[in-house]
Amino acid sequence: MIDSLDALPLFAPPSVAAVSDNSHSVSVRKQTFAEDVRNFDGFGKRSAAFEEGGVPYIVNEFWTAAQRQAHSIHEVSYRACFKPQLPGFFISRLTAPGEWVYDPFMGRGTTPVETHLLGRKPAGNDINPLSVLLTRPRLRPVSVEAIETALAAIDWDDGDEEAPDLLAFYSERTLRRILALKKWLANKAPLDKTPDPVTDWIRMVAINRLTGHSPGFFSVYTLPPNQAVSVQSQLKINEKRAQTPPDRDVARLILKKSRALLSSGAPAPARDMLFSTAPADRTPDIPTGSVALVVTSPPFLDIVQYRDDNWLRCWFAGIDVDAVAIAQHRTESAWASMVRNVLSELARVVRPGGHVAFEVGEVRKGRVLLERLVWNAAEGLPFDRLFVMVNSQAFTKTANCWGVGNNKGGTNTNRIVVFRRRE
Numbered sequence: 001m002i003d004s005l006d007a008l009p010l011f012a013p014p015s016v017a018a019v020s021d022n023s024h025s026v027s028v029r030k031q032t033f034a035e036d037v038r039n040f041d042g043f044g045k046r047s048a049a050f051e052e053g054g055v056p057y058i059v060n061e062f063w064t065a066a067q068r069q070a071h072s073i074h075e076v077s078y079r080a081c082f083k084p085q086l087p088g089f090f091i092s093r094l095t096a097p098g099e100w101v102y103d104p105f106m107g108r109g110t111t112p113v114e115t116h117l118l119g120r121k122p123a124g125n126d127i128n129p130l131s132v133l134l135t136r137p138r139l140r141p142v143s144v145e146a147i148e149t150a151l152a153a154i155d156w157d158d159g160d161e162e163a164p165d166l167l168a169f170y171s172e173r174t175l176r177r178i179l180a181l182k183k184w185l186a187n188k189a190p191l192d193k194t195p196d197p198v199t200d201w202i203r204m205v206a207i208n209r210l211t212g213h214s215p216g217f218f219s220v221y222t223l224p225p226n227q228a229v230s231v232q233s234q235l236k237i238n239e240k241r242a243q244t245p246p247d248r249d250v251a252r253l254i255l256k257k258s259r260a261l262l263s264s265g266a267p268a269p270a271r272d273m274l275f276s277t278a279p280a281d282r283t284p285d286i287p288t289g290s291v292a293l294v295v296t297s298p299p300f301l302d303i304v305q306y307r308d309d310n311w312l313r314c315w316f317a318g319i320d321v322d323a324v325a326i327a328q329h330r331t332e333s334a335w336a337s338m339v340r341n342v343l344s345e346l347a348r349v350v351r352p353g354g355h356v357a358f359e360v361g362e363v364r365k366g367r368v369l370l371e372r373l374v375w376n377a378a379e380g381l382p383f384d385r386l387f388v389m390v391n392s393q394a395f396t397k398t399a400n401c402w403g404v405g406n407n408k409g410g411t412n413t414n415r416i417v418v419f420r421r422r423e
Contacts, residue, residue, distance in 0.1 A: 033093055033094060036093060037060075042061075042062070053372060055371070055375050055388055056387040057387065058389050058390070059390040060390075060391070061392055063088070069085070070083065071084070071117055072264040073141065073261050073266075073267065074110060074113060076108050076204070077108075077225040078107050079227055080297075081107055086110075086359065087101070087103075087114045087115070088118065090295050091114060091118050098119070099292035099293070100122075100290055101293045101295065102124065103124045103294065104126075104283060105125070107131055108131070108134050121272045122273050122274070125277070125283050127278065127280070127324060127325060127326060128314075128319070129277050132275045132277060133203060133207065133317055134208075136194075137204040139270040141262060141266040142198045144262065147198060147202060147258050148255060150199065152251075154251075155180060157180060159175070159176045159181075161179045161183065163179065169218075169234055170220070170248075171247045174246075177250040178218060178316070189203055205254045205257050205261070209257055210228070210312050211228050217248075218248045220246065221237070221243060227309045228310065281345045288348050293350075293354060294358075295359070297359040298338070298360070299326075299328075301330065332368060336377050339358075343374075343383070344381060353420070354420070355420050355421070356419040357416050358417045359415065359416045360416075360417070361413065371415040375417055378417075383419040383422065385419055388416065389414075390414070391415075
């Protein structure tokens with residue numbers, strides 16, 4: 001254990017290319033990583049450093065709190081996801097082009113996508129196969145013209161599945177089109193095979209247009225798109241708002257969202273990528289000693305109900321959500337045990353000299369300091385525990401949607417425990 005901030009090892013790989021926080025322009029940094037973090041003043045403030053509970057902290061605004069400042073291809077909704085600038089901060093400073101960067105809890109795929117944008121090799125894992133469906137297409141982007149051609153070939157009246165409960169979200173005509181698209185995807189893109197990039201892309205976009213709170217989604221007004229409410233809850237929303245699901249042009253909305261995702265320009269397809277669908281502490285598909293950097297964020301205790309939030313997306317994709325063993329840790333000890341097991345697996349896959357950036361947020365109104373649990377969970381593993389970075393962030397759009405004021409609830413800071421794999 002490191003007893004004081006002044007004693008922190010100043011590790012950095014040689015010839016690391018660093019990327020500015022507001023662009024992808026590359027410049028060479030001569031500072032080591034720990035010095036860079038301590039001296040960071042990209043937003044006009046120098047870092048504050050202190051020790052608390054035996055853990056060294058470095059606090060600053062390390063990346064922007066503004067919305068939609070990253071590449072447009074990141075704009076895929078998912079519950080409790082972090083900003084692309086978070087993995088970008090570490091990828092640009094702790095890896096070289098061509099090295100592997102990994103996220104064992106990849107969710108919507110923010111870390112793999114940003115990894116590819118920064119010229120590194122993306123690897124990811126999630127126990128829910130939905131994550132691969134959300135991530136892989138954005139590493140193999142396609143043209144809007146190709147999407148339009150594929151959509152024109154679909155028989156939009158070929159939806160023969162019975163799903164009357166979903167009329168709480170969709171008009172009869174819209175639901176028929178969604179069911180036709182679901183059938184077309186099941187035939188062209190079975191889950192046990194890697195489909196062609198165009199079909200893969202269409203499925204990813206459709207998954208993200210299923211429900212939401214604007215006319216850009218297939219549904220009537222409902223909660224923001226990172227959480228699908230139950231049918232019973234949607235019926236109550238409809239009654240309260242006196243609303244009826246309108247007809248939506250499914251193909252047009254897929255094209256509109258595709259143009260938005262590609263508005264920053266389509267990245268070149270990734271030459272190398274590696275995905276796993278497994279518990280994060282048992283990932284044999286990730287080779288031993290292959291990873292230069294891990295940037296990840298696990299579920300925060302039982303705060304987010306990923307199974308319930310994604311039930312409609314899983315239904316559309318043909319995933320049996322009841323068969324996905326998404327863990328819910330209700331106690332601190334159970335959560336810390338999970339983290340210990342995951343860190344043990346990361347000690348296997350991370351190369352000597354590689355790093356882990358393990359992000360957590362505030363839970364139980366700040367009464368539970370998850371970063372302390374992560375710090376302690378690494379005791380005895382072959383990691384040097386460097387410090388906890390606290391990115392102090394301002395009010396966010398998502399918090400606004402939920403009526404949560406800044407520093408009043410939800411996650412107001414990113415807290416990243418930084419480790420280095422011993423040689």
